[in-house]
Amino acid sequence: MHYPKISIITPSYNQAQFLEATLQSVLDQNYPNLEYIVIDGGSTDGSVDIIQRYADRLHYWVSEPDRGQTEALEKGFQKATGDILGWLCSDDLLEPWTLKDIADLFSNQPSMQVVYGDTTWIDTDGQTIKPRKELPFNRFIFLYEHNFIPQPSTFWRRSLYEKVGGLNDEFDVAMDADLWLRFSEYAQIHHIRKSWSKMRIYPAQKTQRLLVRKNVEKQLLRQRYFGNEPTWSIATKKVVAKGVRLSWKLAAGCYW
Numbered sequence: 001m002h003y004p005k006i007s008i009i010t011p012s013y014n015q016a017q018f019l020e021a022t023l024q025s026v027l028d029q030n031y032p033n034l035e036y037i038v039i040d041g042g043s044t045d046g047s048v049d050i051i052q053r054y055a056d057r058l059h060y061w062v063s064e065p066d067r068g069q070t071e072a073l074e075k076g077f078q079k080a081t082g083d084i085l086g087w088l089c090s091d092d093l094l095e096p097w098t099l100k101d102i103a104d105l106f107s108n109q110p111s112m113q114v115v116y117g118d119t120t121w122i123d124t125d126g127q128t129i130k131p132r133k134e135l136p137f138n139r140f141i142f143l144y145e146h147n148f149i150p151q152p153s154t155f156w157r158r159s160l161y162e163k164v165g166g167l168n169d170e171f172d173v174a175m176d177a178d179l180w181l182r183f184s185e186y187a188q189i190h191h192i193r194k195s196w197s198k199m200r201i202y203p204a205q206k207t208q209r210l211l212v213r214k215n216v217e218k219q220l221l222r223q224r225y226f227g228n229e230p231t232w233s234i235a236t237k238k239v240v241a242k243g244v245r246l247s248w249k250l251a252a253g254c255y256w
Contacts, residue, residue, distance in 0.1 A: 002107045003033040006099055006155075007059075007082030011072035012051075012090035013041035018200065020050050021126070025093040025198075027057050034099065035059040035082045039072040047090075070175045074167050086155040093122075093198040094152065101196065102155050113160045113187035114180075117196035119150035124202050132199075133254035135245065137189040139181070143222050144234070144241035147177040149189075152197035154180070160187055174217035181221060 008026055012019055026036055038051055040063035048063045055061060060079045066072050073087055084106055088094060098117075106112055116137075121129040134148050135141070142148065154176075164182040171178045183189060222229065249255060 003031070003103055004084055004106055005033045005035055005082040006031060006084045006086070006102060007035040007037065007077075007080035007158075008094075009073055009076030009080065009085075009087040010036070010038045010090055011041070011069050011076065011087065012038060012043065012047060013069075013072075014043045014045045014047060015090040016043065016046040016050060017124075018091040019047050020053075022088060022090050022093060023050070023054050025096075026088060026099075027054060029094070029096060029099045031099040031103070033103075035080060037061065037076045037079050039066070039076045040064075041066045041068075041072055067169075068172055070167055070169045070172060073175070074169065077161070077166060080158075083158055084155055085158055085161055086152075088152050088197070091200045092152045093126075095196050095198065098153075098196040101192075101194065105192070106155075106157070112157075112190055114154070114156035114183050115190040115192060116149045116154040117192045117194050119153050119197045119199050120195050121201045122198045124200060126198075129201055131195060133193065133249070133252075134191065135248055135252065135254070136191045137180075137184065139184060139225070140237075141241045141245045142177070142181070143218075143225065144237045145245050147174070147180070147218075148245070149176070149180050150197060150199060151176045152199060153195070156183065170220075171217050173214040174221060177218070177221060181225070 010022060036058050038058055038061040040047055040051060042063055042065040051061050077085065084102060105115060118133050120131045123129055132150065160183060163186055167175050168178050180189065
């Protein structure tokens, strides 16, 4: 079997509670052509001690102050040399079969540029909250309902990342949504109905803490594609998008 080089970036800051499990979920897959990079923002909670324990299995790591997650990711991807890229936040996990699945898909489908799988929501103790089965990519639902693509279950080719210019540091919360939308301008975003990650859902999680900022950035994305749309129009389309999404998920068996 051909093993394409897969580069995974983990940005982290004061996540010692979860960090070791995250590292193990990647490294314990023993994928033979893995390039794992950890960018720590200068943690003071013992995270660096954890990273050092795995340093001999990492391609690169650093712990230094940065301007946040987007800059950390940009630094990581600048170091990455893999054919396939992805990132895993320091409170999330990859499923044990994920890297092999990704290698198989990209090796057997040369035209595939970007793909996402499903995820499972877990709590701070790692207990399952619920599986999240998703739909194929649809821009209307994506922009007016919510970003339903699970970021840790998403992987893409380096060539596509370079074509779109990488991450945009204008975004602090919706940097993934911005990237997926720019990917969609050049390539089909594929979906596989299989869980590739576990995402922790808890009040201190970044997207939970920064909901106001998230909504502002989401509006910036809508403006890019639809201009300065009237408030009544946005509200109407939100209702339509939610109805379509729920009906589609029900028909596709996503709720069981």
